[in-house]
Amino acid sequence: xxxxxxxxxxxxxxxxxxxxxxxxxxxxxxxxxxxxxxxxxxxxxxxxxxxxxxxxxxxxxxxxxxxxxxxxxxxxxxxxxxxxxxxxxxxxxxxxxxxxxxxxxxxxxxxxxxxxxxxxxxxxxxxxxxxxxxxxxxxxxxxxxxxxxxxxxxxxxxxxxxxxxxxxxxxxxxxxxxxxxxxxxxxxxxxxxxxxxxxxxxxxxxxxxxxxxxxxxxxxxxxxxxxxxxxxxxxxxxxxxxxxxxxxxxxxxxxxxxxxxxxxxxxxxxxxxxxxxxxxxxxxxxxxxxxxxxxxxxxxxxxxxxxxxxxxxxxxxxxxxxxxxxxxxxxxxxxxxxxxxxxxxxxxxxxxxxxxxxxxxxxxxxxxxxxxxxxxxxxxxxxxxxxxxxxxxxxxxxxxxxxxxxxxxxxxxxxxxxxxxxxxxxxxxxxxxxxxxxxxxxxxxxxxxxxxxxxxxxxxxxxxxxxxxxxxxxxxxxxxxxxxxxxxxxxxxxxxxxxxxxxxxxxxxxxxxxxxxxxxxxxxxxxxxxxxxxxxxxxxxxxxxxxxxxxxxxxxxxxxxxxxxxxxxxxxxxxxxxxxxxxxxxxxxxxxxxxxxxxxxxxxxxxxxxxxxxxxxxxxxxxxxxxxxxxxxxxxxxxxxxxxxxxxxxxxxxxxxxxxxxxxxxxxxxxxxxxxxxxxxxxxxxxxxxxxxxxxxxxxxxxxxxxxxxxxxxxxxxxxxx
Numbered sequence: 001x002x003x004x005x006x007x008x009x010x011x012x013x014x015x016x017x018x019x020x021x022x023x024x025x026x027x028x029x030x031x032x033x034x035x036x037x038x039x040x041x042x043x044x045x046x047x048x049x050x051x052x053x054x055x056x057x058x059x060x061x062x063x064x065x066x067x068x069x070x071x072x073x074x075x076x077x078x079x080x081x082x083x084x085x086x087x088x089x090x091x092x093x094x095x096x097x098x099x100x101x102x103x104x105x106x107x108x109x110x111x112x113x114x115x116x117x118x119x120x121x122x123x124x125x126x127x128x129x130x131x132x133x134x135x136x137x138x139x140x141x142x143x144x145x146x147x148x149x150x151x152x153x154x155x156x157x158x159x160x161x162x163x164x165x166x167x168x169x170x171x172x173x174x175x176x177x178x179x180x181x182x183x184x185x186x187x188x189x190x191x192x193x194x195x196x197x198x199x200x201x202x203x204x205x206x207x208x209x210x211x212x213x214x215x216x217x218x219x220x221x222x223x224x225x226x227x228x229x230x231x232x233x234x235x236x237x238x239x240x241x242x243x244x245x246x247x248x249x250x251x252x253x254x255x256x257x258x259x260x261x262x263x264x265x266x267x268x269x270x271x272x273x274x275x276x277x278x279x280x281x282x283x284x285x286x287x288x289x290x291x292x293x294x295x296x297x298x299x300x301x302x303x304x305x306x307x308x309x310x311x312x313x314x315x316x317x318x319x320x321x322x323x324x325x326x327x328x329x330x331x332x333x334x335x336x337x338x339x340x341x342x343x344x345x346x347x348x349x350x351x352x353x354x355x356x357x358x359x360x361x362x363x364x365x366x367x368x369x370x371x372x373x374x375x376x377x378x379x380x381x382x383x384x385x386x387x388x389x390x391x392x393x394x395x396x397x398x399x400x401x402x403x404x405x406x407x408x409x410x411x412x413x414x415x416x417x418x419x420x421x422x423x424x425x426x427x428x429x430x431x432x433x434x435x436x437x438x439x440x441x442x443x444x445x446x447x448x449x450x451x452x453x454x455x456x457x458x459x460x461x462x463x464x465x466x467x468x469x470x471x472x473x474x475x476x477x478x479x480x481x482x483x484x485x486x487x488x489x490x491x492x493x494x495x496x497x498x499x500x501x502x503x504x505x506x507x508x509x510x511x512x513x514x515x516x517x518x519x520x521x522x523x524x525x526x527x528x529x530x531x532x533x534x535x536x537x538x539x540x541x542x543x544x545x546x547x548x549x550x551x552x553x554x555x556x557x558x559x560x561x562x563x564x565x566x567x568x569x570x571x572x573x574x575x576x577x578x579x580x581x582x583x584x585x586x587x588x589x590x591x592x593x594x595x596x597x598x599x600x601x602x603x604x605x606x607x608x609x610x611x612x613x614x615x616x617x618x619x620x621x622x623x624x625x626x627x628x629x630x631x632x633x634x635x636x637x638x639x640x641x642x643x644x645x646x647x648x649x650x651x652x653x654x655x656x657x658x659x660x661x662x663x664x665x666x667x668x669x670x671x672x673x674x675x676x677x678x679x680x681x682x683x684x685x686x687x688x689x690x691x692x693x694x695x696x697x698x699x700x701x702x703x704x705x706x707x708x709x710x711x712x713x714x715x716x717x718x719x720x721x722x
Contacts, residue, residue, distance in 0.1 A: 040063075041066060041067055043059075043064075043071075046107070049425065051436075051446055052468050052477045052479065053425055053447055053479055055426060056426040056428040057426040058426075059111065061124055064108065064112050064124075065131060067104075067108040068108055068134075071102065071107070071108055072138045074102075074104050075101050075102035076138070078097070078100075078101040079101060079142050081097075083145055083147040088154075089150075089151035089155055091164060091168065094148075094152060095171060098175065099522055109135075110466060110468070111467065112131075114428075114467065117463075117465075117483075118428065118429065118458050118483065119428055119429055120210075120213065121457060129203070129210075133200075133202050136199045137198075140183075140194070140198055143182035144182065144184060144191045152175055152179055159172045167521055167691045167692075168521075170691060170692065171522050174690075175524070177324070186311065197307060200300075200304060201301060201305070205644065208294055208643045209459065209640065211293075211294050211297065212286060212637075212638055214292050215286055215288075215294075215638075216259075217456050218292065219282075220281075221254070221255040221257075221278050222249050222252055222254055222255075223252060224253075228253075228271050228274050229274070231269050231270040232269060234493075235493060235495075236268070238489060238493070239488065239489070239490075240253040241253055255278055257278075257282055258460055259459075259460030259461045261282055261371075261633055262375060262587070262633075263279065264375075264498070264500075266376055268376070268391075272373065275372040278372065279372035283631065285637060285638045286636075287612075287635070287636075287637045294637040295612040295613065298609075299608060302606045305317040305599065305647065306602055306606065307603050308320075310602070315602075316601060317648055318330050318596055318599040320648075321532075321599070321649060322648060326531050326534055326655070326695055330600060333651050333655075336655070337593050337596065340589060340654070343712075344582060344585040344715075345582075345586050345630075346582075347581065347586075347716060348582035348586040348627060351378070351381075351582045351583055354381050355369055358377055358384070359377060362380075369629050370629060371628065373629070378579075385579070386572045388572040388573075388576070390498065390499065393499060393573060394496040394497065394498060396556040396559075396564075397497040397499065398494050402502050403450065404555075405554045406502070406506070406545075406554065407505055407506055410545035411509070414545075414673060414677070414681070414682075415440070415513070415675075415679070415682055416439060416440025416678075417438065418438045421433065422436050427449070429451065431452070431453045432450065432451045433451075434449055435450065437516060445478065446479060446480065447477075448481070449467070449481040450482055451481060451482070451483045452495075452505075453485070458485065460640070461483075461640070462483060462504050462508050463508065464480065464482050464483070464512055464514075465483070466515055469515065469526045471525075473523065474523060480512045480515045484501065494559045496559065503546050505546075510538045510540065510541060511528060513686055514528050514539070517687050518689045519688075520690075522691070525688075529689055529690045530694060531694055532646060532652045533651065533655040533694075534652075534656060534659075534694035537663070538686060540656055540659075540660035541663045541664065543660075544664045544667065547573070547574050547577065551673070578714070581716040585717065587631065587632060589654070590623075590625040590631070593620070593625070594634075594636065595641075595642045595647070595649070595650040596651065599648035616636050657711050658706050658708050662707050662710050663702060664710070665707075666701070684697065684700040685698075688700075
């Protein structure tokens with residue numbers, strides 16, 4: 001039986017046919033087709049589009065695997081030449097040569113990794129499963145090359161006598177540290193085992209992400225009638241009704257899940273039974289009795305990470321990770337989490353008592369507060385306490401106005417940047433916008449790709465990524481992307497944001513600025529290539545402009561009348577910023593504590609798949625998170641952060657917030673939104689990437705050590721009078 005599907009792939013609509021073929025094409029035809037694909041492969045050359053933007057309208061899935069294979073082959077040859085160089089090792093023939101190697105591979109991987117996160121499908125997922133272990137082995141062939149490491153070590157020992165500038169000396173130190181942490185000092189036998197571990201970890205990470213995406217789509221909650229969705233905003237209601245016939249639910253409604261435990265729709269749904277269904281579906285993701293269960297994937301990952309850490313001389317994976325972060329030690333992170341948790345949980349319980357009191361007043365049959373009730377009734381408390389409804393502000397937060405008159409306006413005022421929409425350039429999905437960026441002197445700066453809407457082929461959450469980067473050594477262009485998962489309204493309807501979505505947009509653009517304004521010499525230090533517990537600092541600082549009065553008045557205008565948000569309502573928005581901070585801090589700290597507990601285990605202590613959720617419950621109970629109405633922001637089987645770059649690093653957000661809150665105070669002390677302040681932040685932080693130790697970068701900016709009290713006060717964890 002034949003059937004076909006039209007699937008959008010990187011801006012190209014491809015007709016994929018799945019059928020029982022009556023005859024196979026001759027081998028000659030297959031070979032000819034392969035040659036034709038290779039010749040037309042857009043990855044064999046640098047794009048001739050502005051800023052080397054990938055030619056999305058030419059890229060096919062079939063181009064990725066051969067381009068990746070070619071890139072690995074070319075880089076392997078480059079590495080072999082460096083390692084076998086008969087000349088004595090020096091900075092130019094070893095370190096600079098390493099920095100220049102692998103450009104063809106990096107070019108295709110930047111596009112491929114973005115594609116698998118934004119427009120994936122079964123074909124891309126199959127390619128990802130196939131190439132991921134190969135890429136792991138390729139990386140190990142470089143970092144575990146003994147001749148190459150010997151040359152790096154020679155330069156490292158001589159670094160202080162080479163007459164190099166500080167950034168070059170730091171590059172030598174970072175390369176030496178990177179290779180040692182990758183296993184360069186291990187025995188040959190240990191390195192063989194390390195290669196096996198790394199390849200398997202790469203496979204497990206891919207499996208986890210693909211399982212989770214499929215599980216999120218499979219866990220959507222189907223609701224039979226519109227009445228059951230009472231309270232849901234019209235845009236959300238339209239999204240729930242969209243394409244339900246194609247999904248097999250004609251005449252019904254489908255509530256898709258977001259990546260966090262608490263789902264946004266819980267804020268609006270009046271039907272408590274539906275709220276409970278949504279919440280239970282959210283918490284069950286990845287731990288259901290199906291083929292998408294991730295508990296075993298996590299267990300295997302934890303064991304392998306613990307084994308690798310032990311081989312490299314560390315107590316556990318957290319010890320290994322934190323040694324190369326600004327936190328430095330497990331003890332420092334544990335102490336910070338332990339110090340903040342009791343106050344946060346106490347605040348959450350106080351908020352819960354307020355909500356319980358409200359339930360007792362307004363419900364004819366009062367009930368015990370549950371997690372699926374919290375967002376709904378907390379919004380009522382907010383309305384009562386601050387005399388405004390969060391839905392009142394949404395008409396003033398239209399997406400394009402927030403982006404252009406808010407996010408871009410703040411960047412213009414602070415850094416002199418200007419933005420022009422480029423709808424003449426190809427994109428990988430029709431919803432994506434391309435903006436060209438210019439510096440204050442009119443010189444071109446780069447491109448920003450804005451991808452705001454949720455879709456089944458896109459992973460959850462919000463993030464920034466790069467397609468092209470620039471450095472003094474290699475030159476190059478800057479093409480930076482920002483992503484969110486906002487519900488797309490029906491055709492012709494405006495996209496009205498929640499205040500949380502507004503803040504997220506400013507946050508992600510802070511990451512964009514970190515990449516866009518980078519001015520370092522070496523690719524190793526470009527943009528966001530900084531320790532994980534520092535990378536959130538610039539993005540969190542950028543959130544402050546979302547509520548800066550001058551910026552708010554510029555973008556917060558009614559989407560129909562153009563009238564600015566009333567000052568009284570604006571004051572309430574700002575006043576209510578600390579509302580529900582007990583809940584938000586507690587759910588975050590619970591996830592951070594869980595991350596640390598999982599990664600501070602030794603191999604023999606890792607729970608089995610069957611015991612994983614029980615272990616999670618024990619950790620939360622033992623660390624004071626014994627308050628059921630506030631679940632961890634992520635549970636283990638859908639905690640994507642810790643399966644990727646944030647393993648043993650989810651604490652980074654609050655660690656960086658200490659810097660952020662102190663940095664906000666610096667701006668206020670120095671006059672706020674002034675161009676000279678923006679230029680100073682740009683010169684000392686945004687442009688410097690990872691070219692210095694993070695805390696030195698912060699002190700270069702603020703001229704002082706950060707004060708934690710600013711963060712505690714912001715979150716309502718410290719008496720404001722202290």
